[in-house]
Amino acid sequence: xxxxxxxxxxxxxxxxxxxxxxxxxxxxxxxxxxxxxxxxxxxxxxxxxxxxxxxxxxxxxxxxxxxxxxxxxxxxxxxxxxxxxxxxxxxxxxxxxxxxxxxxxxxxxxxxxxxxxxxxxxxxxxxxxxxxxxxxxxxxxxxxxxxxxxxxxxxxxxxxxxxxxxxxxxxxxxxxxxxxxxxxxxxxxxxxxxx
Amino acid sequence: xxxxxxxxxxxxxxxxxxxxxxxxxxxxxxxxxxxxxxxxxxxxxxxxxxxxxxxxxxxxxxxxxxxxxxxxxxxxxxxxxxxxxxxxxxxxxxxxxxxxxxxxxxxxxxxxxxxxxxxxxxxxxxxxxxxxxxxxxxxxxxxxxxxxxxxxxxxxxxxxx
Numbered sequence: 001x002x003x004x005x006x007x008x009x010x011x012x013x014x015x016x017x018x019x020x021x022x023x024x025x026x027x028x029x030x031x032x033x034x035x036x037x038x039x040x041x042x043x044x045x046x047x048x049x050x051x052x053x054x055x056x057x058x059x060x061x062x063x064x065x066x067x068x069x070x071x072x073x074x075x076x077x078x079x080x081x082x083x084x085x086x087x088x089x090x091x092x093x094x095x096x097x098x099x100x101x102x103x104x105x106x107x108x109x110x111x112x113x114x115x116x117x118x119x120x121x122x123x124x125x126x127x128x129x130x131x132x133x134x135x136x137x138x139x140x141x142x143x144x145x146x147x148x149x150x151x152x153x154x155x156x157x158x159x160x161x162x163x164x165x166x167x168x169x170x171x172x173x174x175x176x177x178x179x180x181x182x183x184x185x186x187x188x189x190x191x192x193x194x195x
Numbered sequence: 196x197x198x199x200x201x202x203x204x205x206x207x208x209x210x211x212x213x214x215x216x217x218x219x220x221x222x223x224x225x226x227x228x229x230x231x232x233x234x235x236x237x238x239x240x241x242x243x244x245x246x247x248x249x250x251x252x253x254x255x256x257x258x259x260x261x262x263x264x265x266x267x268x269x270x271x272x273x274x275x276x277x278x279x280x281x282x283x284x285x286x287x288x289x290x291x292x293x294x295x296x297x298x299x300x301x302x303x304x305x306x307x308x309x310x311x312x313x314x315x316x317x318x319x320x321x322x323x324x325x326x327x328x329x330x331x332x333x334x335x336x337x338x339x340x341x342x343x344x345x346x347x348x349x350x351x352x353x354x355x356x
Contacts (some may be wrong), residue, residue: 015323048258048302050303065312068309069316070312104253
């Protein structure tokens with residue numbers, strides 16, 4: 001039921017319109033500015049497990065997080081901060097221990113950026129402008145990170161729930177590097193990602 | 196190019212470290228619209244107020260990272276301490292909940308501590324499932340919005356992307 005204060009405001013809307021839509025409309029309407037205010041929404045899941053800076057503990061911690069109740073995992077083909085293969089291992093270990101694939105949300109950042117020092121990477125850098133490299137990258141992930149089939153899955157497993165694309169430079173021009181809070185030598189050297 | 200993989204190989208696409216002009220450009224040009232923006236939530240970008248408004252308008256999810264270690268003013272604020280005390284949680288978790296209270300947001304949590312994983316998950320689950328918890332947080336979320344505005348760099352004070 002719409003607040004009573006709004007009922008008078010609703011009156012002109014009644015003519016030729018269905019009542020049933022009005023409570024929703026009026027709740028979102030600012031009576032002074034006639035502007036639509038989007039209702040507050042809360043995406044699910046709210047909390048994502050960030051696998052950055054876990055290094056050789058990435059698999060163990062990813063599994064632990066998923067078993068503890070996280071439903072979403074964030075990783076990236078960005079070896080300075082992330083270990084994507086170990087995130088895959090941890091995810092698979094969680095699934096084998098009983099976590100359902102269809103309850104998980106796997107997210108990765110498929111493109112390496114020029115800011116990624118290739119010396120620390122065992123991967124070929126991928127450029128968004130090169131279709132062959134993109135095909136190779138997505139295809140390789142399917143083969144590298146196969147997930148076991150699970151009961152109750154709706155449709156084929158896409159393998160990746162969400163891919164996040166980064167701009168050519170991780171550190172955008174004009175964005176000052178925060179002076180504080182880059183923990184660890186590697187982070188200080190790179191001064192980039194971290195969660 | 197990645198659009199051709201949606202939704203059979205990749206369910207949804209998102210973007211990361213995008214300022215509003217880039218986001219607008221990609222959003223308008225893309226056939227498959229990004230569903231998510233993952234950005235650093237910190238002072239130099241004015242806490243992405245403009246990006247978050249765009250996300251809310253278009254129905255995109257805003258995913259915050261880089262928060263805990265890069266927001267000393269917020270972590271030291273009376274507000275975060277007060278929320279932490281009221282909910283009997285750590286300040287880090289109070290900060291997460293305030294960001295979630297903004298709406299349309301997700302938070303990246305990278306803790307390595309099993310106890311903290313469980314406490315964070317439990318508090319966020321309460322927030323997600325209990326309207327009373329969200330309602331009780333609302334005045335603090337409004338105070339949080341004001342704090343973000345106060346901390347936003349003014350012209351000449353910092354760079355706004």
